[in-house]
Amino acid sequence: MSEQEKLNTKEQAEQELYLQAASWVEKLACGELDSLSKRRFSHWLEADPKHAELLHSMIKTWQDPALTKALAAYQHSPFKRWRLSFLQWPKVWLKVQWAGAAMAFSSVLMLVLYLGDSSMFSSPVPYELKTAQVSSMQQELDDGSVLDIAPDSQLTVFFTADKRQVLQGEGAAYFAVAKDKQRPFEVRLDQASVVAVGTEFNIDRDPDLIDITVYEGAVQVQASAAGPTVLLKTGERIRIQQHKLSKVHKVDLQQLVDWRSGWIEIENETLAYLLHRLNRSALVPVSASAELADLRVAGRFELANTEQTLSALTEAYGLTLQHNSSGIRLSRSASQLQ
Numbered sequence: 001m002s003e004q005e006k007l008n009t010k011e012q013a014e015q016e017l018y019l020q021a022a023s024w025v026e027k028l029a030c031g032e033l034d035s036l037s038k039r040r041f042s043h044w045l046e047a048d049p050k051h052a053e054l055l056h057s058m059i060k061t062w063q064d065p066a067l068t069k070a071l072a073a074y075q076h077s078p079f080k081r082w083r084l085s086f087l088q089w090p091k092v093w094l095k096v097q098w099a100g101a102a103m104a105f106s107s108v109l110m111l112v113l114y115l116g117d118s119s120m121f122s123s124p125v126p127y128e129l130k131t132a133q134v135s136s137m138q139q140e141l142d143d144g145s146v147l148d149i150a151p152d153s154q155l156t157v158f159f160t161a162d163k164r165q166v167l168q169g170e171g172a173a174y175f176a177v178a179k180d181k182q183r184p185f186e187v188r189l190d191q192a193s194v195v196a197v198g199t200e201f202n203i204d205r206d207p208d209l210i211d212i213t214v215y216e217g218a219v220q221v222q223a224s225a226a227g228p229t230v231l232l233k234t235g236e237r238i239r240i241q242q243h244k245l246s247k248v249h250k251v252d253l254q255q256l257v258d259w260r261s262g263w264i265e266i267e268n269e270t271l272a273y274l275l276h277r278l279n280r281s282a283l284v285p286v287s288a289s290a291e292l293a294d295l296r297v298a299g300r301f302e303l304a305n306t307e308q309t310l311s312a313l314t315e316a317y318g319l320t321l322q323h324n325s326s327g328i329r330l331s332r333s334a335s336q337l338q
Contacts, residue, residue, distance in 0.1 A: 299312065
C-alpha cells in the first residue's frame with residue numbers, strides 16, 4: 001500500500017469515527033437510550049479510549065462560537081432543531097420552548113459526569129446539510145464558502161484547522177469555494193474526490209454516475225484513491241462512472257443550463273438519468289419500466305413541472321403513463337411493443 005493510500009485510509013477511518021460519535025451524541029440528546037442501545041453504547045465506549053475522549057470533546061465543542069455560527073442558519077430547519085437548542089442554549093432556551101429539551105440536556109450532563117475531566121484532543125463535529133424534495137437551499141460555511149444545494153440532496157461538512165472536507169451523498173450542489181491555500185477544499189464521493197483551493201464548480205450525483213463541471217478556477221478530480229488525478233479547468237466537465245473517469249469535455253458556460261435555473265438540458269442521456277433529476281423536485285415519484293432502461297432522450301425540461309415533462313416524453317418517444325399508489329410509471333405504448 002502506497003503512502004497516499006495509507007493516508008486516505010486513515011482519513012476515512014477518522015471520518016467514520018467522527019460520524020459514529022456524532023450519531024451517539026444525537027441519540028443521547030433525543031432522550032434516554034433503550035436497553036439495547038445502552039449496551040451498544042457501552043461496548044462502543046470500551047472499544048477504544050479515544051471514543052470517550054472524542055465524545056467529551058464534541059460536547060465541549062457545542063459551546064464553540066464558530067460552530068454555533070456555522071449552524072445558526074438552520075434555526076428554522078426541522079433537520080437541526082435539536083442541535084440548535086443545545087448550540088445556542090443560553091439564548092435560544094429563553095425563546096424556544098421545545099418539548100424534551102430538558103431531558104436531552106440531562107442526558108448530555110450525565111454523559112459529561114460519566115466521562116469525567118480526562119484530557120481531550122480538540123475535534124470539530126461534522127454536521128449535515130440536507131434538503132427535502134422540491135426545496136433547495138443556499139448555505140454559507142464558516143470559511144466563507146457558499147453552497148447552493150439542490151432538492152433531495154445531502155452533504156456532511158467537516159472542517160478542521162488543516163483541512164476542509166465535505167462528504168456528498170446523492171443529489172447536486174454548486175460550490176463557490178473561499179480561497180485558502182493552507183486548507184484545500186475537498187469533496188468526497190465514496191472513493192471519488194474533488195479538490196479545490198478557491199473556485200466554483202457543480203457536482204451532480206445519482207446512483208450510477210457523477211458529473212463535475214468547473215465554472216471558475218480549477219479542481220483536481222480522482223475516481224478512486226489509487227486512480228489517476230485529472231486537472232479540470234474553467235469550462236470543462238468530466239464524468240465518473242464505475243470508478244472511472246471519462247474524457248474531459250468542453251462546455252459553453254454562457255449557454256449552459258444547470259439545475260439552479262430550474263431547468264435541465266440534456267443530449268443523448270438515458271431516461272433514468274432524467275428521472276433521477278426530475279424526482280428531486282417531483283411531488284409524485286416517477287419511475288420507468290425495465291424495457292426503458294437504455295432509452296436515450298434529449299431535450300430541455302422544467303424540473304418542477306413534472307406534468308409538462310412527462311407529456312413531452314410520451315409524445316416524443318411513444319410512451320404511456322400509468323398512475324398507481326406508488327406514483328407514476330412510464331412504459332412503452334401498445335403500438336411500440338408490437
